[in-house]
Every structure is written in C-alpha cells, then in structure tokens.
Amino acid sequence: PAPPATLVIFGATGDLTRRLLVPALINMEREGLINPSSTVLGIGKDAGDDEMLRTSLETFGAGHFGEGDAQRIEAWKSLRPKLRYRAGDFTADQIYTEIAAELTGNAVFYLAVPPRFFGDIVEKLADHGLTTEADGAFRRIAIEKPFGHDAASAKALNARILARVAETQVYRIDHFLGKETVQNIMTLRFANMMIEKLWNSDSIDHIQITAAETVDVGTRGSFYDGTGALRDMVPNHLFQLLSMVAMEPPISFDAEAVRDEKAKVLRAIRIYEPEEAAENSVRGAYTAGTIGDRTIPAYTETSDVKPDSTTETYVALKLMIDTWRWAGVPFYLRTGKALTVRDTEVIVTFKPVPFAQFPRLKNAHLPPNRIVIQIQPDEGISLDMLIKRPGIGVAVEPAVMDFRYAGLFDIGRLNGYETLIYDILTGDQTLFQRADAVEAGWRAVQPFLDRWAEGGAPEPYAPGSLGPDMAADLLARDGLAWHDLV
Ligand code: BG6
Numbered sequence: 001p002a003p004p005a006t007l008v009i010f011g012a013t014g015d016l017t018r019r020l021l022v023p024a025l026i027n028m029e030r031e032g033l034i035n036p037s038s039t040v041l042g043i044g045k046d047a048g049d050d051e052m053l054r055t056s057l058e059t060f061g062a063g064h065f066g067e068g069d070a071q072r073i074e075a076w077k078s079l080r081p082k083l084r085y086r087a088g089d090f091t092a093d094q095i096y097t098e099i100a101a102e103l104t105g106n107a108v109f110y111l112a113v114p115p116r117f118f119g120d121i122v123e124k125l126a127d128h129g130l131t132t133e134a135d136g137a138f139r140r141i142a143i144e145k146p147f148g149h150d151a152a153s154a155k156a157l158n159a160r161i162l163a164r165v166a167e168t169q170v171y172r173i174d175h176f177l178g179k180e181t182v183q184n185i186m187t188l189r190f191a192n193m194m195i196e197k198l199w200n201s202d203s204i205d206h207i208q209i210t211a212a213e214t215v216d217v218g219t220r221g222s223f224y225d226g227t228g229a230l231r232d233m234v235p236n237h238l239f240q241l242l243s244m245v246a247m248e249p250p251i252s253f254d255a256e257a258v259r260d261e262k263a264k265v266l267r268a269i270r271i272y273e274p275e276e277a278a279e280n281s282v283r284g285a286y287t288a289g290t291i292g293d294r295t296i297p298a299y300t301e302t303s304d305v306k307p308d309s310t311t312e313t314y315v316a317l318k319l320m321i322d323t324w325r326w327a328g329v330p331f332y333l334r335t336g337k338a339l340t341v342r343d344t345e346v347i348v349t350f351k352p353v354p355f356a357q358f359p360r361l362k363n364a365h366l367p368p369n370r371i372v373i374q375i376q377p378d379e380g381i382s383l384d385m386l387i388k389r390p391g392i393g394v395a396v397e398p399a400v401m402d403f404r405y406a407g408l409f410d411i412g413r414l415n416g417y418e419t420l421i422y423d424i425l426t427g428d429q430t431l432f433q434r435a436d437a438v439e440a441g442w443r444a445v446q447p448f449l450d451r452w453a454e455g456g457a458p459e460p461y462a463p464g465s466l467g468p469d470m471a472a473d474l475l476a477r478d479g480l481a482w483h484d485l486v
Pocket of ligand 1: 175232344
C-alpha cells in the first residue's frame with residue numbers, strides 16, 4: 001500500500017469526486033493500495049456531516065456493484081467509515097483552521113473544484129501552515145484542469161502557486177495520463193527496437209491525433225461556453241498524446257527526465273503568425289440534429305450558452321514540430337463534440353516505399369504502412385502492412401496486425417485515477433504536468449485563440465457527422481485525408 005495519509009478533497013460533493021475519485025478509491029482499496037490508517041476528509045460547500053457524504057455517495061452508486069462484485073462491495077464497506085466531511089467556504093479562513101486542528105502527518109490536498117478557487121485554496125493552505133512539510137511528512141497538492149485559460153493566465157497561476165509551495169509538491173492532473181494506452185505509447189516506442197528506429201522524418205510521413213466524442217455539451221454550457229474545444233482538449237489532453245508520441249528518449253524514466261523531454265517537444269511546436277494560425281486551423285460548432293436516437297439542440301441553443309456564441313465545439317489543427325526528428329512532418333489534431341463516434345486514436349503514417357518493384361505494379365501507389373494506436377474505446381495497437389495474396393503471380397494485398405488489450409488483459413474496471421492517486425501518494429510526478437510544460441502548451445495554442453478573438457465564427461456541422469467539411473480540406477490540400485473513425 002501507499003504510505004498513510006489524509007486525502008483532503010476540496011469539492012467532495014461535486015461531480016468529479018462522485019464519478020471518478022471515489023470509484024478509483026474503491027478500486028484501490030480492493031487492490032490493497034490504500035494504507036489501512038489513511039483517511040479521506042471531504043470538504044464541500046453543502047451543509048452536512050460525515051454520514052451525509054457517505055450516504056450521498058451511496059445514492060450516487062458507491063457500494064452498488066451488483067452481486068458478481070463482492071470484492072468491490074467489501075472494499076466500499078471498508079472505505080466508508082474512513083470518509084469524513086466538513087462543510088465550509090473555500091475562500092474563508094474558518095475551514096482551514098478546522099483542517100489544521102485535526103490534520104497531522106502526510107496529506108494530499110486534492111482540488112476538485114472550479115479553477116477560480118485554485119489560487120485562493122493554495123494560498124489559504126499555506127497561510128495556515130498546512131503546506132509546510134515538517135518531521136518528514138509530505139504535503140502535496142493535486143490540481144485538476146483547466147490550468148489557466150490562456151498563456152498569460154497559466155503563467156500567472158503557476159507564479160501564484162509556486163510563490164507558496166515547491167514544484168515538487170504540485171501534481172497537475174491530466175486524466176489522459178491515467179489511461180493505460182496513453183502510458184503505453186512510451187513502452188511501445190522505447191521497448192521496441194523496430195519501432196523507435198523508424199520513428200522520425202526519414203520514415204514517417206505525417207501523424208494524426210483524434211479525440212472524437214459523441215456527447216454534446218448538455219448541461220455543461222456555463223463552463224463550456226467560456227472554454228471551447230481548443231482550450232478544453234488541446235493544450236492538455238491532445239498535447240499529452242503529442243508529447244508522448246514526439247518526445248526524445250529520456251535519459252532515464254525518472255519523473256524529471258521524462259518531463260524534460262515532454263516539455264522540450266511542446267516548446268518546439270512552431271508558434272504561428274496570425275495568418276498562419278488562420279490557415280492551419282478549422283473551428284466548428286454543431287447545429288441541431290440527431291445522433292442515433294438522441295436529439296440534440298444546436299450548440300447555441302444549449303442552456304447557459306449565449307445565443308450569439310462563437311465558441312467552438314470542434315477544432316482541427318495542423319502543427320509543425322521544429323526539431324531534427326520531426327522537420328517537415330505535419331501533426332494534424334482534431335477533437336469535437338456530437339460527432340459520429342467516440343474514438344481517441346493516434347495514427348502514424350509511414351512514407352511510401354521508394355519504388356514499387358512488383359511486376360505490373362511498377363510505380364503504382366501502394367497504401368503506406370500505418371500504426372494505429374487506439375486509445376479508446378477498444379484499446380489496442382494495429383499495424384497496416386502489405387502482403388502477398390496467396391496464388392500464382394504476385395498480388396499485393398493490405399493486411400492488419402492487430403493487438404487488442406481486452407484479448408490479453410483485464411483493464412476495463414479501472415478509470416485511470418487509481419494510478420494517478422497512487423502516484424501522488426507515493427510521490428511519483430512522472431504522470432503530472434510540470435509548470436513549464438503547461439505554459440509551453442498554452443503558448444503553442446495562443447495564436448489560434450488570438451486569431452479567433454479578432455472575429456469570425458465557427459463552421460456549422462451536423463451532429464453525428466465527422467465535423468465541418470473544411471476540416472477535410474485542411475488535409476486535402478496536403479494530398480491527405482483523415483483516418484476513418486471506427
Ligand atoms: C475532459 C473535458 O477534460 O475530458 C471533457 O473537459 C471531455 O469535455 C473529457 O469530454 C474527455 O475525457 P475522456 O476520458 O472521456 O476521453
């Protein structure tokens with residue numbers, strides 16, 4: 001198990017805690033990863049006591065796992081009495097005085113709250129001496145996204161936090177890094193000679209990174225309208241994928257060595273001039289329509305969204321990474337809501353063979369080799385190759401070498417937060433975003449934000465489609481097409 005600690009969750013009655021943190025804690029308890037003397041102290045604005053938190057989590061589903069899941073039912077039973085609750089205002093001193101009165105030893109302060117509270121909570125914790133690491137005890141802060149709103153605000157937030165606590169105490173969460181298939185990108189690259197040797201502009205033609213979602217904005221209008229697809233997904237989740245795919249081999253797998261290489265890649269993304277930002281981006285917003293049997297209103301008719309909103313629910317970008325390894329290799333990124341399928345994937349397309357030497361095929365265009373890293377759903381990796389069709393003569397046929405996680409392992413029961421919480425408790429910062437990397441990510445997307453702020457509106461697209469037509473043009477002008485969504 002991890003060392004004993006108090007996990008103080010700010011936002012204990014919120015959605016993140018119920019949907020992801022508590023289920024992850026139950027999984028960890030089941031696996032014996034939580035120290036028997038650890039406790040969870042939930043802080044929220046709703047009035048109530050320990051029992052209120054426990055029952056509200058049960059109402060939401062904690063402990064209800066069905067008959068086949070006796071282990072998790074047991075895990076919830078043993079976790080339940082360790083949960084405590086205090087109501088309080090995150091911006092007033094009272095709650096911090098109460099926490100200080102009962103807290104001893106190791107503690108993790110988990111900020112599962114809206115971003116406007118991040119700075120205040122860290123300052124209050126520090127003012128009350130709660131972040132001081134005395135007598136060998138650790139005091140760590142976990143911060144959810146969004147970390148900043150643009151390059152300037154991310155920098156200011158880092159400065160505000162780092163004025164009070166050390167970078168080694170800060171765990172900036174990007175939940176994509178809790179996904180097995182995302183972590184596996186490093187293993188795929190650095191444990192397999194035949195892959196890493198070809199992983200550069202000599203052999204690779206271009207790379208596509210997609211995070212397509214079928215969900216619409218729904219009840220998240222008030223958050224989403226001030227955010228949009230670019231801020232919500234690109235400098236964080238998609239850039240995590242990009243940096244895993246594009247980083248240089250680290251000199252070790254220590255947190256700092258890995259984070260150095262990831263930060264370098266983000267710093268090497270070409271910063272576009274305003275006109276280049278316009279040319280290399282497409283933004284979209286969905287109209288009213290249906291996805292399967294689901295009818296959804298147009299984005300601009302969603303509750304808490306301004307009717308004249310120009311916030312995008314879809315974005316596609318073409319980025320360049322200015323390093324020796326990636327010179328001339330375009331990275332195409334896209335993400336959107338209310339699309340045809342849920343599909344998060346990285347597609348690495350290799351260059352064609354220099355010459356197709358096959359009889360009757362001389363100089364014909366052969367489909368390129370491709371590695372498809374399927375992040376979700378149906379996690380796996382496949383390799384598109386060409387083979388000879390059996391029979392007389394030489395006929396070249398595409399074939400797929402296909403590996404699916406589900407065929408080998410049982411990963412379906414974890415939500416990704418288990419790893420992240422365990423790493424915070426054991427002090428491993430590898431899977432957390434360092435201040436400089438967060439800022440580099442924002443700097444790379446700032447030209448798009450600036451250009452869009454000058455005017456214009458997103459392209460409309462129908463729910464259940466692949467996004468705006470112009471996104472196809474972004475690749476077509478380079479003679480390419482997006483990979484088919486599964
Ligand atoms: C969140 C975004 O960070 O990630 C959501 O705010 C998005 O808008 C979600 O839906 C996607 O995460 P996942 O794990 O469902 O792919």
